[in-house]
Amino acid sequence: MRSKWTLMKVAIAALTPGCCLPALAADVDIPYLKAPALPSYNWAGFYVGVNLGGGFASEAATTPLLGGVSINPGGIIGGAQLGYNFLLSPSWLLGIEGEFDWTSVQNTVIVTNPIATPTFDSDHNWYSTLAGRFGLVEGPWLYYVKAGAAWMDANYKVTNGAASDDIVSNRVGWTVGGGVEYLFPRNWSAKLEYEYLNFGSQNVVFPNVGSTIGFNTQVHEVKLGLNYHWFP
Numbered sequence: 001m002r003s004k005w006t007l008m009k010v011a012i013a014a015l016t017p018g019c020c021l022p023a024l025a026a027d028v029d030i031p032y033l034k035a036p037a038l039p040s041y042n043w044a045g046f047y048v049g050v051n052l053g054g055g056f057a058s059e060a061a062t063t064p065l066l067g068g069v070s071i072n073p074g075g076i077i078g079g080a081q082l083g084y085n086f087l088l089s090p091s092w093l094l095g096i097e098g099e100f101d102w103t104s105v106q107n108t109v110i111v112t113n114p115i116a117t118p119t120f121d122s123d124h125n126w127y128s129t130l131a132g133r134f135g136l137v138e139g140p141w142l143y144y145v146k147a148g149a150a151w152m153d154a155n156y157k158v159t160n161g162a163a164s165d166d167i168v169s170n171r172v173g174w175t176v177g178g179g180v181e182y183l184f185p186r187n188w189s190a191k192l193e194y195e196y197l198n199f200g201s202q203n204v205v206f207p208n209v210g211s212t213i214g215f216n217t218q219v220h221e222v223k224l225g226l227n228y229h230w231f232p
Contacts, residue, residue, distance in 0.1 A: 148175055
């Protein structure tokens with residue numbers, strides 16, 4: 001009965017604008033539509049992840065007799081990273097990140113020369129970095145730069161006739177880079193990053209070959225990464 005009475009009042013109100021509106025409003029339930037909540041993106045806290053990409057080294061071996069020999073090894077890199085982000089403001093982020101990557105970065109060069117015909121082999125075993133990060137946050141997007149210290153482990157092998165040496169060299173340098181990262185729901189993010197590692201020049205003694213050779217090494221890395229975030 002009430003529903004019929006309500007329908008009659010709706011019809012009357014439609015024919016006579018402005019009449020009986022307070023009474024009509026009391027009987028007609030107007031639905032309230034709540035706007036959907038916007039997703040929130042929290043970049044602060046710890047994260048751990050994996051990465052995979054390519055490493056390309058600009059490396060030269062300098063010998064007393066032959067001068068500079070370009071080796072320029074390249075290959076695949078892959079490993080893991082662990083870091084912490086601190087939000088300076090809703091738009092700016094400061095963080096620290098440690099990374100370790102195994103590599104297949106390698107190359108062999110045979111030098112043909114009237115004095116000697118040595119073979120140079122450079123095999124980079126791993127790279128490691130510890131860097132600070134500074135970034136701009138725009139919702140799910142993070143645009144960042146990074147800089148810090150770098151380490152590498154390499155095997156340098158030189159063969160000249162019957163004489164041969166295979167020397168392990170641990171080196172220290174510096175790194176700078178940058179990238180872009182996207183934060184998905186459920187605490188996962190994906191990143192694309194470029195990183196430059198500079199290890200300068202280091203002399204390596206090859207006792208069997210009877211020579212000291214200087215290796216000047218810079219590495220370019222391009223990699224994709226996947227991180228899982230958890231918050232303090």
